[in-house]
């Protein structure tokens with residue numbers, strides 16, 4: 506691996522569902538993929554206890570176990586897995602050009618094809634017990650975990666599109682939804698605001714922050730402070746959905762690839778093709794909307810097929 510002069514066809518950065526899906530498809534096209542795992546081997550799903558919405562697992566599966574199975578499947582097709590992070594890339598602007606992928610400790614790879622599957626990271630509130638109760642009542646994904654709180658009381662934090670969509674979705678299955686908004690207004694689109702304002706079981710708390718999370722083994726209550734009138738509320742809930750945004754892991758591609766204003770990689774519509782020839786993007790890193798394991802795996806497959814086509818036309 507070190508100071509390697511060999512030119513590869515397929516380097517994949519990231520080991521979440523999109524990275525492994527890309528590897529499996531690329532391997533079966535004889536592209537001999539190499540995955541660079543990064544500092545979160547298996548990606549975001551390794552932080553959740555239960556995946557209930559991935560196709561093919563009728564009784565659900567733990568996130569860690571699911572990603573171990575993905576890794577084994579990729580290894581079965583001889584994918585090489587490197588347990589390091591990429592610290593820098595030098596991308597070629599030319600069709601058929603060689604991209605340099607530089608890892609920690611000065612190891613590097615040269616490759617004609619690169620699949621970026623570096624995902625995104627949810628923003629945390631930064632308060633006590635937030636990480637402890639992750640998967641034990643606290644969640645970043647209403648679509649994934651909302652069902653566990655059917656007919657119970659929950660809270661959503663945030664005032665943007667994701668928070669309002671989450672609150673709307675949860676209001677259809679939960680008893681009450683407390684929507685906790687830091688500002689005294691929403692930043693979500695008008696159409697979502699109008700929809701949420703009509704919901705009878707959504708209680709909106711503007712100018713409010715969660716100050717404390719309470720519970721023994723599971724989340725039980727939150728303490729919410731109104732920073733305008735200084736009132737304090739203790740609210741009993743079984744689920745807290747944090748929807749204050751995601752940060753795409755794209756800092757190493759800044760100024761080399763076209764990114765949108767939030768930092769997501771821009772791909773040609775309906776493809777994984779980026780602004781640089783031979784570089785493809787899959788999963789959450791190019792998807793500010795769906796952000797699901799199954800859509801990530803789907804675009805991982807697309808990236809491998811797009812790369813194979815690109816190489817075959819050189």
Ligand SMILES: Cc1cc2nc3c(=O)[nH]c(=O)nc-3n(C[C@H](O)[C@H](O)[C@H](O)COP(=O)(O)OP(=O)(O)OC[C@H]3O[C@@H](n4cnc5c(N)ncnc54)[C@H](O)[C@@H]3O)c2cc1C
Pocket residue numbers: 518519520521522523524541542543544545546547548549550552553555556557558559589590591592622623624625626627644645646649650754757787788789790796797798799801
């Ligand atoms: C708590 C939680 C629960 C969830 N539950 C569900 C669920 O039940 N169902 C569902 O469909 N979705 C769920 N999701 C969403 C799902 O996890 C993501 O949509 C999915 O993991 C995205 O996959 P990905 O391959 O794009 O990236 P990620 O899973 O984010 O993986 C990114 C990978 O890139 C690597 N990486 C990043 N930077 C570098 C670098 N510089 N060098 C090398 N590697 C790098 C990381 O190490 C990681 O391996 C959940 C998310 C969270 C946070």
